[in-house]
Amino acid sequence: MATAAQVKALLKSYSDDDREHFVSVALQIAAHAARTGKGKLARELRDLVDDIKRRGAPGTVAPTVPIARPPAELSALLRVSYPQTRLSEMVLDETTLAPLTRTMREYRQLDRLREHGLPPRRKLLLIGPPGCGKTMTASALAGELRLPLFFVQLHGLMTKFMGETAARLRMVFDAMVETRGVYFFDEFDAIGAQRGTPNDVGEIRRVLNSFLQFLEQDDSDSLILAATNHAAMLDEALFRRFDEVIRYSTPTxxxxxxxxxxxxxxxxxxxxxxxxxxxxxxxxxxxxxxxxxxxxxxxxxxxxxxxxxxxxxxxxxxxxxxxxxxxxxxxxx
The missing domain is CATH 1.10.8.60 (Helicase, Ruva Protein; domain 3)
Known part of the structure; x- marks a missing residue:
């Protein structure tokens, strides 16, 4: 059932008359119900939320939609959390902070930009040494935008069977369409290593090609973040597919x-x-x-x-x- 944090968030959004946050938290509770096998409750909650949305103001960004796949198919690939972190809690220089602030601003007016044929920033590549804020950035964006944070679990994604890793990656990108959130690929060099190197493995090359294709075709309402400590290992084609490449460093x-x-x-x-x-x-x-x-x-x-x-x-x-x-x-x- 709903966690204590979700119940508090639900009551606070009601008290603040924040319809969008109220709907978002309600759908997160419905998603949790679906993942734990309470399908009937999840459907009833979604129906109630749909009724609230029909009576809501037009032109707002659609709230999160619960994962429709059976829990078993995605439980090994995605780990979800509901961060309360804020960007103001981080200590970042302006060159790092500015693109994050701009991403939030564009995302909050996603529909308005799309009405004019302009895509909002949604795909960020985070580069820097360990412990300098890349993972916290994912939490802060999710907290600021009131979205669930999905950690893509590479140990569940990567397999030794030909074609299976790419198929699982396809499931993750399908989930981005079905469930609006922040999707975080940590240690991304495991997927994005350069092609054509002496240690190149054919299956990993196929996975990278699939990722490039999925990323380019993605038009969901989700944010996609990839983080690495080893930028030099990444394939050059990746840098062109992301909307922003954000670099982190040790603090001054x-x-x-x-x-x-x-x-x-x-x-x-x-x-x-x-x-x-x-x-x-x-x-x-x-x-x-x-x-x-x-x-x-x-x-x-x-x-x-x-x-x-x-x-x-x-x-x-x-x-x-x-x-x-x-x-x-x-x-x-």
Whole structure:
């Protein structure tokens, strides 16, 4: 049945007189009912929502439509969540933030653009080192646009049987039409590696060709995001198929300070030694800095202190450097 978060979202949208969000959450509940075998309940919920939509204002973007396929066919390929993340929670430079903001603006007026024969931005390729915000971006776009987030599970998608992976990929693209949402392909280089390299495998080449074809033909209302840490491995044809290629990097000194302030706003003292803190955090990703902040906050709580000391935070940041260096070298001694 509906999760606690969905019930709260339903009540909040009713309180705010937000018809679009109310309908979107109701359809998410119907989709969950369908996936768990409650077909009759799902149909009744969809019928009620259809009645609400018929009485709604014209010209709005259609709310999400529940997956029509039997749950077994897609459960191994897609994992769904309902993020509440917002873009304002992220610390990004303007060159990264601007295309994301523009994508949201165009998507919110999708029908208006299409009435003038203009396609909205919907297909984004996210490139950058691990832990710099690519996955969080997918959550933030889903949260901002009030859409479900579907993680495409590569272990369920990729098989050793000729033609089967492409067939499963076709199912994912069909789901994009049936269920409006944000579809996220992480570690995309597993699919999008260059053709014609010495390690080229015929089946993977066929999968990439299928992906290129499906992506080009897609005219759904869903957002498609692909992320990779290894841009150099991607086939050149992919870059032309995406509406935006967005690059991420490790945070600058100013971004380090902003990220730590956001993460430790309740625990920072009045005069942190920012020069020492920025130096200790230099070169770490957003995710590693966030983990170091959490470690420092936990140490303060367990030590019964109401503030995080600079020495505690810098020690946590240096520990993250050591762990990263061990992981990068593969040395476990």
């Amino acid at each position: 000194a100013d971004q380090i300070e902003q990220l730590i302030r956001n993460r430790l706003h309740a625990y920072l003292g009045s005069r942190p030694a920012w020069t020492k803190i920025r130096e200790a955090a230099k070169g770490l990703s957003h995710a590693e800095i966030a983990r170091a902040c959490d470690d420092a906050a936990k140490d303060a709580i367990l030590s019964e202190e109401d503030r995080v000391r600079t020495a505690t935070l810098t020690a946590a940041l240096r520990e993250r450097h050591r762990r990263w260096e061990v992981n990068a070298s593969g040395d476990t001694t």
